[in-house]
Amino acid sequence: MIKTANELIAVAQTQIDCLDAVSAKALYDGAEGTVILDVREAANAEESKLQDSVNISRGLIEMKVPKLCPDADTLILIHCGGGGRASLAALTLQNMGYTNVHAITAKFEDIKIVFG
Secondary structure (H helix, E strand, O other), X not given: OOOOHHHHHHHHHOOOEEEOHHHHHHHHHOOXXXXXXXXXXXXXXXXXXXXXXXXXXXXXXXXXXXXXOOOOOOOEEEEOOOOHHHHHHHHHHHHHOOXXXXXXXXXXXXXXXXXX
8 A cells, every 4th residue: 555645744743753833943942952843845844944953855864964963862853834845854853863843834934933
């Protein structure tokens, strides 16, 4: 049976830590060296992005994140446009061995308001 994207996202969200925008901001404010990953496509990030975020499209995450975050314990907050791609990317990073990964499952507009 073929699974839909929504089914894959739902399964991923049972295996990762999902945060709303307010909880993510509190975690970010309380830590140093946090990496905020924007896994939207580059064109979306060019239009509007969080000030401290790094854009790595979800399809390139396995290749680029190890260079950006060589320490498996780095606090990584991942966001996208609505939480789906962030959830899938968080599961991928967890499977790669990262231990402190969190998906922000809010809409980008709400994340941007909270992060300023």
